Amino acid sequence: MGTMTMTMSAQRSQYNSDAILSASPVRLLTMLYDRLLLDLGRAEIAHAAEDWPTVSSNLLHAQAIIAELTSSLKVELWDGGQGLLSLYNYTTSLLVMANVKRDAASIRESIELLEPLRQAWHEAASQLSVPDRGASTGESRELGVA
Secondary structure, rough: OOOHHHHHHHHHHHHHHHHHHHHHHHHEEOOOOOOOOHHHHHHHHHHOOOOHHHHHHHHHHHHHHHHHHHHHHHHHHHHHHHHHHHHHHHHHHHHHHHHHHHOOOHHHHHHHHHHHHHHHOOOHHHHHHHEEOOOOOOOEEEOOOO
């Protein structure tokens, strides 16, 4: 039974890896935001249970995602870029404080700041995704994303 579970786990891992590697930039962004908010939600639940190792690992993973979002942000390409960069920096400091001081309020504030962005990126992605009339497979393509 253990081997079967490992095989299923390996298959799931490969599927997730393939999904990430084949994702468009817009889809990848929404996936990052989804995982970011999942990490923060898990950290908040673990905090309530005083499960400090789980809190810490989820907060560290959330910080890594924000670091990735920050590094890929092209501040000069749009008016809101500097504001988004400031939000990422502020949220990172909240997550560090949440981890160091075991501060649930900082986790909650991060969720409240980032959840509307997650929703906005999903809305933008759905508006960019239109059927490609030239494709026989019926797949959609994202417009305006290289």
